[in-house]
Amino acid sequence: MVDILFNQMKKFIPYFFGLLLLLTGIVIALYWKNDIDLSELKKKYTYTSSRFITIDGINLHYRETGKGEPVVLIHGTGASLHTWEKWTEVLSESYHVISFDLPGFGLTGPDLEHNYQISRYTFILDSLMIKLKINQFHIAGNSLGGLVAWRYTTQFPQKILTLNLIDAAGLPQPGKKPPFIFQLAKIPLLSTLLQKVTPKSIIKNSMLDVYKNDPLVTEKLIDRYFELSLRDGNRTAFVKRMSQLNEKLNISDLKKITAPVLIQWGKDDRWIPLDNGYEFKNLIPRAELKIYDSGHVPMEENPIETVEDYLKFLKKSKED
Numbered sequence: 001m002v003d004i005l006f007n008q009m010k011k012f013i014p015y016f017f018g019l020l021l022l023l024t025g026i027v028i029a030l031y032w033k034n035d036i037d038l039s040e041l042k043k044k045y046t047y048t049s050s051r052f053i054t055i056d057g058i059n060l061h062y063r064e065t066g067k068g069e070p071v072v073l074i075h076g077t078g079a080s081l082h083t084w085e086k087w088t089e090v091l092s093e094s095y096h097v098i099s100f101d102l103p104g105f106g107l108t109g110p111d112l113e114h115n116y117q118i119s120r121y122t123f124i125l126d127s128l129m130i131k132l133k134i135n136q137f138h139i140a141g142n143s144l145g146g147l148v149a150w151r152y153t154t155q156f157p158q159k160i161l162t163l164n165l166i167d168a169a170g171l172p173q174p175g176k177k178p179p180f181i182f183q184l185a186k187i188p189l190l191s192t193l194l195q196k197v198t199p200k201s202i203i204k205n206s207m208l209d210v211y212k213n214d215p216l217v218t219e220k221l222i223d224r225y226f227e228l229s230l231r232d233g234n235r236t237a238f239v240k241r242m243s244q245l246n247e248k249l250n251i252s253d254l255k256k257i258t259a260p261v262l263i264q265w266g267k268d269d270r271w272i273p274l275d276n277g278y279e280f281k282n283l284i285p286r287a288e289l290k291i292y293d294s295g296h297v298p299m300e301e302n303p304i305e306t307v308e309d310y311l312k313f314l315k316k317s318k319e320d
Helices: 004-030 040-046 081-091 117-131 144-155 179-186 188-194 198-212 219-229 234-242 250-257 274-283 303-319
Strands: 052-055 058-065 070-074 096-100 137-142 160-166 261-266 287-292
Touching: 004 058, 004 117, 040 219, 058 081, 070 117, 070 144, 081 287, 081 303, 096 137, 137 188, 144 160, 144 250, 144 274, 160 234, 160 303, 179 198, 188 274, 198 219, 250 274, 261 303, 274 287, 287 303
Parallel strands: 070 096, 070 137, 137 160, 160 261, 261 287
Antiparallel strands: 052 058, 058 096
């Protein structure tokens, strides 16, 4: 009886795979997205203060505004320097503000060496500072950018005036599943498709996951994240980055940070929970924690409140 049932099922296997191929073909046909030429993206997403500089073969997009003590702002995964637009506007009244697109993101595009480890990012950051002849600066970073910021601080403590971590990555999250788009990028077949087949809905759902306040996720915001993800090489870079997340980090180095530290966190962060904010505060001497009614990117959701707190922190650090 079992043999008869098995033989009957075998007849349907070719139909099953045929249907699977058909569905795959339909998905590819509907959601295939060609890369957007850099020249087109530059027209839409550069500022008058935008600059490009070559660092180790990478044509890095960065922005400089204002005068005063330097403040360096570093964005997170999937984002770009545009995430700091409101902060840049406010900070530029009193500070020399530098923001840039990390390799693999925004207008900078891919690293020719396909190296997206944190050590590579800290090297790029240090090279940029050397080229801009900036010896000491304040540093702030969100998510991946926060990880780059604190790793850089532990490597070059003499260069850092203050450190600001905004929903920063880098601490273990045992038992927590990574964001859905990160999971897709780690599945061999799907990661290959993701480099060319990119439904806009994936970006929209990611933004709704990152933000707490859904009405703030506008079509303009989704378009920016989506279109910059289609910059030539960025989707491949994202997949490569996801395969390089096994880099060992010395968490104990956080205890050695002597610079004043502000930690800002969204209380409803679904990507990196608030518990990590408290853990950073416990690990880092001289750290203070501010919590906001937002998700993973409080500097985008609550730009005025967060930047005002940052300005107070910078002022206080001068007085101490």
